[in-house]
Amino acid sequence: MKTLLNLSLAAMILTGGAFLYADDEREEHEHHRSSMVAQPVTPQEKSTVALYTKECGACHMAYQPQVLPKRSWEKTMKMLDNHFGSDATLDPQDHKTIQNYLVSHASKNDQMSDIKGNIALRISETPYFIREHREVSKKMVTQPAVKSFANCNACHTQATNGSYREREVRIPNYAHWEE
Ligand code: HEC
Ligand code: HEC
Known part of the structure; x- marks a missing residue:
């Protein structure tokens, strides 16, 4: 059963049908997905x-x-x-x-x-990204340990594994991120 679930999730992500993170509220389902990125099959x-x-x-x-x-x-x-x-x-x-x-x-x-019909080259230009990061201050981003929003993995400790859960966020030189 667990294998079946994992397979269907992988198939869903492989078709681009789902984004690659989980909200903490959806935690109850998370034990089925150690990583939000489809493992190469x-x-x-x-x-x-x-x-x-x-x-x-x-x-x-x-x-x-x-x-x-x-x-x-x-x-x-x-x-x-x-x-x-x-x-x-x-x-x-x-x-x-x-x-x-x-x-x-x-x-x-x-x-x-992208907004306004432009084709976004940056993830950080997409409405989704802007909404999710509206509480992140400019100083947190421009500090030398981060430099720009392009360095997802400076704050999202599991970004290279495709996981962006809020509880995995650690902003360098700032206290533990809490809503
Ligand atoms: C020679 C270095 C280099 C290589 C190789 C490279 N990139 Fe980049 N890329 C950059 C730089 C520099 C930026 C801008 C980073 C910044 O603003 O901090 C960037 C930014 C990006 C962004 C925008 C990130 C954001 O949201 O701000 C995307 C998407 C991207 N690259 C995709 C790719 C893809 C796909 C490839 C492989 C085909 C690739 N890059 C290879 C240097 C590189
Ligand atoms: C300066 C630190 C920082 C950088 C760099 C950053 N993020 Fe975030 N990100 C956050 C914080 C903090 C949150 C939580 C925001 C909130 O809850 O208000 C977040 C939230 C998210 C979420 C929503 C997670 C959820 O479970 O709701 C996604 C997805 C995400 N970021 C993706 C990215 C991607 C992709 C990049 C790189 C292109 C990136 N982030 C770069 C700090 C950062």
């Missing part, structure tokens, strides 16, 4: 995730594909030569593999897209 998936983590996790954490919609990933992948002031270009085969991975697991939630 086939050797093929495993090597794709490894490639993605290596190439797109070199300068910042490898963001889970579920944090942005398809059109955001398409736009990002189209302009890797001018990627936030960096050159993040890939060889054509890797480019194709990574783009397919991002697009096929992208969010289908409108709240993950």
